[in-house]
Amino acid sequence: MSDIISDLTDTLREFLEIEQISACILQRGSKNVFEYFTDPDQEKYLRSQISADELRNAASSFADYDVADVSDIQIGENGKIRGLAIRNPDGKVRFVIFLFTDGTDDTQFDRITKVLSESLTTYCNLKEELSQRTDDIRKNRDDISRLERSRRMFKSLSKLTEDINFKVSFDRAADDIIKQSMLCVDPDVSLIVKEDSGVAQIIKQSGSAGTASLGSLNGMPVSDIPFMDGKTYTISSDSIISNEFKQFFVKCGISAGIFVSIGSTEDGLYLCFLKTDSEKTWQSDEISFVRQAGEILRTKVEFAGLSNAVAEADDFIRTVFDNSSSAVAVFDASTKEDLYMNEAAKKLFEDSLNDELFRRQFLIPGPSEDQDKMTGEFAASGTGDIYQVNMTRASQRGGLKVLVFAISDITKQKQYQKKLTESADIDDLTGLYNRHRFHADFETCINDAKRGQGMGSLILLDLDDFNELNDGLGHVLADKFLKKTAWSIQQIVRKEAQCYRVGGDEFAILIPSSDIEEMKKLMQKIQSRFEKPFSLDGNDYYCTAGMGAVNFPQDGDEEDGLLSKADFALHEAKAKGKNKSDIFADVEIKMPPDRLNVEKALREAVADDCREFLVYYQPVVDITNGESRCCGAEALVRWDSHKLGFMPPSKFIPMAEYLGLIIPIGEHVLIEACRTCHHWNEFGHPEYKVNVNLSVLQLLQNDVVHTIANALKVSGIEPDNLVLEVTEGMAINDMDKIKRVLEDIHELGVRFALDDFGTGYSSLSHMKQLPLDELKIDKCFIDDIDSDSYSDAFVRSVSQLADAVDLNVVVEGVEREKQQDVLKNMDVDMIQGFLYDKPLPKDQFEKRWL
Template sequence: MKAVMIFPILKQESGNMVLSLNHRRQGHVWSMAEIKFTSDAVKILQSILTRRIQKNSLAGSYAALEEILDNVGCAIYVTDQNTGRMLFANQILKNTFAKELMDHNFDALLQSSIHKDKTRTVSVVYHAEKETWYDLLCKEIAWVDGKKANLYSLYDITDKKLYQRRIEQQAYTDFLTGLYNRMCCERDLARQIDQAKKIGGKGALLYLDLDDFKHINDGLGHQYGDVLLKSISHALKRINGIENTCYRMGGDEFVIIIPPDSYPRFGNIVEDIKKIFSKPWFLKDADYYCTMSMGIVTFPDAGDSVTDLIKKADIAMYEAKKTGKNRVETYREGNDSVSGRRLDMEKNMRDATVEGYREFEVYYQPIIDIQGGKDVCAGAEALIRWNSAKLGFISPAEFIPLAEYLGLINPIGNYVLTEACTRCKHWNDTGYPDYKVNVNLSVVQLLQPDIVETVEKALADTGLSPKNLTLEVTESLAINDMDRMKEILNRIKALGVSLALDDFGTGYSSLNHIREIPIDVIKVDQSFVKDLAGDAYSQSFIKMVAELAQTIGVSVCVEGIETPEQFKVLQGMKVKYIQGYYFDRPMERHAFEAKYVK
């Protein structure tokens, strides 16, 4: 070459691009005009090549991006921020929402779920037709060509939602009956109150309690009580208007919410419920009747607080109980008498147990040994009393059933057991080594899985000899689940503790049960003593029980002896122990010790 002029155009990884002009035959001196013209041409060529390269690069980038987004685990949708036009949809979105895209209503589905609050970037899309849920994430981005765009990511969370539903179902459902529980009732009642206020409507809350349900449990066994509860639950759910608003509050109590949209059928619903309980239930090859007492309160006119409404319905229900059971009462301001007292008792009892049982006192009634010609004290029965700081002295007949209902009988019973063992240990150490103390065990206590350990701990903590502790169980308790009772009582007996069968003659047990239960003492109920002085049947009954007890090697204690005439009848019978006002009423500890622990 005779003359050369070279201009660089592009520099790339694969090599450099240059423009070369040359003369091969003869030399040449390049003029400024030639140089300038060529330089301008190079600039134009650089611009053309750059645009071509950028176009190719953009196409390649878009293809790569499309490949990536088609293989992520969620649906991707990109729209132009200014026009709303779709810029991209990955394959998952096209497959999942093909019908919506074809019908041009996919954008409407998204917009209906997006939060107006821009600070919240995650929404939930529910597709009713498919019954599927999606987490929706929305973000502003710059698209591959530089346009402002909206990026939507949809993650299928249907399995998660269905799992949450199952967990909620378990949390809000009563295991035995399948009805909703108290927690669900409170949640739904709040919603129905808001709905009634919103539409200016009215709803009602019905509180039901089965009358004398304990008789079914005691007489037939808990398994048949459970059958009855399930049968009642199924019957309630079949009533038109309340199919999904029936709740079991616990035990034998039910609540029904009549929503505002069902309130026009209020009268019919109440009548339908009453009809359910007007017919017998077939249990254990026979028909049994079980009635109910119902309290009614309406909302929002009677209140808009969930707690207050349930309380008022409960008060109305107890008014129905008080006036004879098998009745329906509507709450009225001021009708809180006995029912209101019960609610006050509930609050104060909870406070009393939390504050160390200071308001509870253990009284002692002497048990007199009348065999051998000498009437001597053999010990005492420990009896719980409640002297409330706010309500005054409350009868055990009032507060013990409430304690069982509230689940407080276990801590109260444990307190009595420990106190009684402590006092008896003191009596044994101060000159009365043979004194025994009797402590009553309720049904609820005896069915606790750790009852044996509880008794063992009380003996260990107080140092009382097991032979000086007698635990009393009721007759009706023993027949519900004989195998279980025998197992529990035999374990208690193995500790060296004595067992007494209380209230004998009033329950449902047969004489054969006396042989099955490992008892040491039969306590004849005081109902047989009332007319003992002149009633041949009562005399014969006690005599028969005493002779039977002697045959099987147990002792007899007769409760409720109040007069000399009653006491005289028992002399000569094979009765070992006596309790009753004839000797002494239940006394405070210091009074008992002043008289019997000298």
């Protein structure tokens, strides 16, 4: 406030001199910032009448937001000191001015007081408004600057996209991208680094800062360069990085960098933007620009070898067709005249196919104008051979519309189809029956036991520490080891039971008719075998196994319940050590049947900051490009209770929901999953997303939007990389409220997936009403998709409908390769299931999938 008084000093002195009034001004805090006396005698007199402390006390008597602005103090017979508070518009005291008079009449003194009060108040308000407007202008300039930078980036990317084509050389494209990036991202140095015979070579460079230190990058072994591993890294000066990156940054004089892999791993090309002269925190628009620029250059690398192929395409294709064993025929789409037939097609029409019947079935009247592809079968007259006919509509040079037919003999394929169908129950690796066949046989055995046809037993077997063995041997030898193990188990049980492979290193042994003693003898035989080494390629390897067993109908007559009990017995056996076994009947007394015990332990675990609740991750695999590529994971909670042991979700989640404890547990899982995914995104997998289940109870909380926003903030994850899964069960609640909540969360940038689609309430209406991004088709529609026409039709229809409304489709519960093959021919985007992996702890997931 002293700057306002300073501005008014001359004017104020002139006014007081004219009016012959002495004055002083005290700022808040009682600091004297101005004083004026009409003459030295009056100054001496006033200082003798009232002390500085008395003036400060008088100034302090004016309180903020009070209505009193004037206070008089009598001195001598005719003298008066008047305190006048000058306030902000909100009522806070800016400063207090004291006026001294000795004989001035009250009317004149009141006039002076009013003039000063109005003038000073008006001036202060104008000064503050001017300051606020100045700040607003400065902020608008900053916003305009950011918008200008975004516009410049967009313009640069558009120019790069337009300019880079087949005719532009890689060198020209690289130079253009580096030039535009230097303007938009402002790095000190831009590089393109290539791997050459195991060492790094800088093939492009722009900017000279830090050149001396960066020179050591040339010829440096790739093993010493942490970013040259085919991944993308974004590292700011304040990022937490590994020791390898720290040492590399120090050696090369780098303070921050963005490293983008371009081309395939074999190409070994990397686009690098570095800060060497100052620290840098990369902004989201800069990161997005660099990644898109890298994608443009990556496209150029992929296109680099195609120009010659385009020029030679006609001759090459004709050569391929002429030497192909498959029949290829080309017909004019309008006249149906044959324009070209390779040798195989000519021979086929001469020997086997009736030309007139073929034309009648496929050419006359032929496919409609909007039908680009057509598939059919054609039976050769006389021989009974069956041919598959695939038609594709195309255009030749000059615009001539043609129909291209590829004709293949599928007689043997048809003959093998029955055999392939029969082998659907066989595990491809071990030759044992698979999980699908196990469930069918187990159900039959249970039903036989219910009808009084004897007792049965189930043994679940899980190899001890197989992951370490797998890592040590490699996948090829590990697969051989699994085959050897499966063969050994089957040899032991083949006379009495049937062995199944139900998971990666998990087996089930079903004994249709046995008592407990027979089951124990069989388990002892298996244990004895695992005490001995397995010979593999001339070397001996040891691997033990844990076993858990149940008997039916003594331990139950429902498949799910029996499997849960056998799994519990297996867990108890593994807790004892390696190569141990347990029978459910023997460990039942150790299970916590008392609901109160579980509830008490659950409450204590939540009170302990949810430390006992672990987050497991099951990979989600993208199959859209004809290949299977991990694109993220679903986060699943597990409870490792120090009192009750490892509790399966079915044992505690319903109770947690009933008690309301699912809210803190769910928030714990949400934050941990977001932090983990953010780590994946920063270190090589920016495309990875994490799916987190959100219960109806969580959705109904008033602060659920704040909870999601807080998780995004504390973890640093990009909102688009978080997928929240909600179930159709929410439809039984207030649908309007649920919809509003989902829309508010969706505005944060988070994605939504509708889980267990097809099993709940009004599924199709949800696709229209809710802000969804994904549909997750329930496992029950997938189990028999390779043999059940209803399941096939359901998944295909839902996928096509979802594609029409721009929703991704995720299929759960995929366990067999044949299921995967069927799904790849539908509009399915992603799949997950035991075919790829079971839910894994964070460190195991990262070891396998990062």
